[in-house]
Amino acid sequence: METNQQYVNWFRHSAPYINAHRGRTFVIYLPGEALANANFAHTIHDINLLNSLGVKLVLVHGSRPQIETAATKADLETKFHNGLRITDLEQLTLVQATVGRQAMQLEARFSMGLANSPMQGSRIRTSRGNFITARPIGIKNGVDFSYTGEVRRVDAEAIGKQLNDGNLVLISCLGYSPTGETFNLAAAQVAGRVAASLQADKLIVFGADKGITNSRGEQVIELLTRAGHRLVHQHQSSGDSWSDLSMHIDVLSKACDAGVARGHLLSYQEDGALLSELFSRDGSGTMVIKESYEQVRNACIDDVGGILQLIRPLEDDGILVRRSRELLESEIHYFSVIERDGAIIGCAALYPFDDARQGELACMAIDSSYRGGDRGQILLKHIEKQSSHMGLQTLFVLTTASSHWFIENGFVSAVLEELPTSRQSLYNFQRNSLVFSKQLL
Template sequence: MNPTDYVQWFRQSSPYINAHRGKTFVIMFEGDAIADDNFTNVVQDIALLNSLGVQLVLVHGARPQIDSVLSTLNIQSQFHNDLRVTDAQALNAVKAAVGMVKADVESRLSVGLPNSPMHGARIRVVSGNFVTAKPLGVIDGVDFQHTGEVRRIEHQAIAELLAQRNIVLLSCVGYSPSGEMFNLSVEDVAQHAAVSLRADKLIIMGARAGLPDADNDTIKELTCVDLEQHIHSLQGEPRHHADAALKAVRQGVPRVHLLGYQNDGALLQELFTREGTGTLVSQYAYDQLRAARNDDVAGILELLRPLEEQGILVRRSRELLENEIHRFYVIERDGMITACAALYPYSDDQAELACVAVHQDYRGTNRGQRLLEQIEQEARRRSYKQLFVLTTRTAHWFVEHGFVAGAVEALPQERQRLYNWQRNSKVFFKPL
């Protein structure tokens, strides 16, 4: 990256830096992530988030490390419903493996060598008995013994430590009031921690970059309703992560991000760019289509300027736009207006679709179609019988969406008087 591109990227990331400062993120990573070559980079990115004022709770798994200890001891685990049945021998392996993983993570977060990305970070990592657990019990006739589930998270104690700029580290184990130790699912711990702390984000780092669709491509974003319909097609780790994401969002966590720990910089790309790199799960759609407000004027002007300079749209002044803002609908993404359109009434049964614009970075993403559908819905609500549009460069798009070419003389009289013969715009009509 040349210096100019770097400065531009840094400027574009500044709204996210401001938005994330002081927020609480729970970051979960599997035991496989800790053994991966890229985990050093993940730790460095975690340190950067800490330096930017993000309050961090890290939750680690240890399944492969437990398997390794059991293999060394020549002990074979029994699994049921993809959960380990933790007997007394397996519990000793859990204690050994979790202790090693915990020490490994803490040591990596303590690095501060000169000429390293973590130089001067001086991160304080705190861990302890913050997870109260209970036995999973007997399921389908199988006694899970020392395998448990989360009963409670000591969220107040964790919040106090976060306020003192500590990173809190939670392991995939918990303790009962009677002093017993239980082996827990890392997803269970992470999901309960995020909900109990009222975290702003739960970030789940797995082997692949987000959830796959039918073609095995990464799904960029899902609402809870979408995920409920899609989750039955998932298996293994993606299914476990999707279950945790769905539970977390349903219980109040605003956003859950599913990322790949093998992708260098995935954490930073997801949090500091608009497009991200994994799958975002939220209660509602990430892009908000809504009626425009007065504070959207600057964003709409910035969106329209390139199209006005190219002669595609008629230039509008700020004063005119401020007076007509109630006619506009916008699609907003993280505070940026990415598309807009307006509805202008001209008679009892005709209205104009105007000022349809989509940011160049978001073309081909159905934003124009969504705005058209919104405008048509609003026009029908107002009992208009016909929409018309004037265009010089995008006639084919309107034809593809049901508009038919017509004559200027078919326009309402008031609109005919405003017609610019020098622009020679083509006129299209669509019955509603």
């Protein structure tokens, strides 16, 4: 019963996302490894669901492991440079045959309509064509890439017509030149260029990993493009070989800089990763964007409920002083919040003492699901900026559990007598809070 209720609640809360995604254009990149994975059937079912909900879909598929298998059977040596296959004429013939089989297998998958399956009644129409104009990479650093190429132009108008007709567009790693030649392209880079040319609402890249993790092994929920470029540069500077993850970060960051609204990096091994990413607040992978869609702003009366829900666990643990709804409503103009997709995930209050040119930082909290990032620092900078605008010279805080964090962020130990006289009289000796202060520049 509980499981059923959880499903009902999830389905209800997915309604805003369903409405938001309808009629939008998503470009999905599936590497060859995803097509060979045991979870592939579920991924197809989830793509079918997006189609059923009115999402315009372009699916770019890779074929690297399938090409490797075919090359091994044909006793052909394969060479790579900077993550790109060096494609001679003999290998190009093999690539064409392998990619063609992959495309037909995908069409067969989308044509399924078995009763008692997620594909029943789907009736997906697929479309393929010469949408990608390519050119040879040529010789770089003394390496002749032969028939390995790069995207020269994307026929966005033709793809758009197919999408408007309700077709799911399939695009492979093959591109064609005005001289009639065929080139083998990096499918991930094709996906990025297609998404940018269409000004797609989303570019969704499937990889082996569940998004990106930081140095502490924690998953990165959101990555700004400038941070993505920095990660790629660090990887290249280290002299390590070009990894799939680096290429995916590079493709997503460039696409978002070129106008794609949001990029997503998901695991093709995780069942339901696509649905979780698109129809829940926190998703399942890493989202790449040019600018953060989390907003730091002054609080309003409508935020009271969200703030209470955020701070209640900390009040129960004795970390924060308990506040009633009535008190919070009367003091809401002192508060600032971090809002993410309509939810309050962070808050802090600034109480000014104008006569002493000091301000108290109080009731600072970050949702437990979003700790470990830099949201606390972002909120602190917002409060410091407000303090400076008010002409305050010192910011002070009373804490029982977060002294190290405040010290790491520029606060120094202080004594009660340094606080404004009116604040000293309100000090709770039972809580025995430590006092820290920070001089504002």
